Amino acid sequence: MPAERREHREHDELQGEGWSRLLAAARRRLERTGGALDGDIGLARPSEAERRTVIGITGRYRAETAQRLAVPLRDLDGYLHDRYGTGLLATLGRLHGPLRDRPAERADEEVRREHALKSAHSSRLAGQGWFAAWLERIAADGTLTRLVRRGDTPLLDAAVRVLERLPGDRERLPGDRDRIPGHPVGVVPLPVLAEWATGDTKALVPGTPLEQLVLRALAQRRGGDVPRERAGRRALWESAGAVADDLASQVLVLNIGAEGSAVVCDWLRDAADFGIPFRLTLHQLATDHVVPAARTIFVCENPAVLRAAAGELQDTGAALVCTEGVPSAACHKLLGDAVRAGARLHWRADFDWAGLRITADAVARHGARLWRMTAADYTAALGRGESTPLAGPPTASPWDPELARAMEKSGSAVMEERLLPALLSDLTRT
Secondary structure, three states: OOOOHHHHHHHHHHHHHHHHHHHHHHHHHHHHHHHOOEEEEEEOOHHHHHHHHHHHHOOOOOOOOOEEEEEEEHHHHHHHHHEEEEEEHHHHHHHHHOOOOOOHHHHHHHHHHHHHHHHHHOOOOOOOOOHHHHHHHHHHHHHHHHHHHHHOOHHHHHHHHHHHOOOOHOOOOOOOOOOOOOOOOOEEEEHHHHHHHHHOOOOOOOOOHHHHEEEEEEEHOOOOOOOOOHHHHHHHHHHEEEOOOOOOOOEEEEEOOEEOOOOHHHHHHHHHOOOEEEEEEHHHHHOOOOOOOOOOEEEOOOOHHHHHHHHHHHHHEEEEEOOOOOHHHHHHHHHHHHHHHHOOEEEEOOEEEEHHHHHHHHHHOOOOOOOOOOOHHHHHOOOOOOEOOOOOOOOOOOOHHHHHHHHHHHHHEEEEHHHHHHHHHHHHHO
């Protein structure tokens, strides 16, 4: 029979009802085993056409009541070769394209995974626990595998470069020896950071795969999860010294005062004279040289504390800065300049795991002293009312190890508003 007619007949017959499920099962099996013709394939609840096809292939009668029919792959291969002149592998390839070699693909995928991890572990950050934990998590949850399968493993290298270039992990910023023009030391705009790390100023815009990878690392470093809301993600960037918008990065202050002749300093002095809360932006702090006049500055986490101080103490209260959760880049800039000018910081936050992390960072970064942030303060406040359960991963309290132990034992958080009478008393100027 001419080859063209044989191929036409083959195409018509093998596309029929009796063959489609059988050949699909054979293809799956061969792709899974790398093309080995060992074993058999089965059809559950076969149709009449499938039953007749299997009888023709095997030469053995199968009852109409059979619920499963098994076909040895070698029998199927031999049948196709005798009838059409091509074996099973060639027939499947001609009908539906080349077969995949899944074992070889998995082996290649594993090699590329290991290569990507090896490259990441060569970073100077590899010795830090959070960095290793981040890599372990993205390898375990399928993130790395998805990157490999999409051919996106360069994203992991780019994420590592971003993390290495964050101001919090460098003694100096790239480029100018001291700072980026128009931005304070220790702060880098996200487009600049993206350019340094990838050559693309838009590589870290919200929602990009690279941004998500880096934010997961930063959340791991802080001991929490990536915030869902935009403000929380911006705060996470700022905690590492990267700002998307130096106008959006702000710090809330009361009675802070300022030294200097810049217009922002005049505003701060006027606000302090009348006991008016005031917001400073990172742009203002970077543009004008603002040095807080106060030599003792109290720091709280929640605006309710500052609002109460403004209402009850007005201009008779001590200088107070509110972080409003995780301190912003503007907050760190202001307090860092204050400390360098000789100010002492007295710091507190909520009695929850995030509050402990914020406080520990303040002690390490600014040499802050603790303000009613001990185990005794927590225990006393705990007994004054109902509390919400602690959430998130536990952390330590290096300044008072008993505090973290007491919190873990009780399982309860205490917001700093419960300490408000004592805090206002501390803020009263004597």
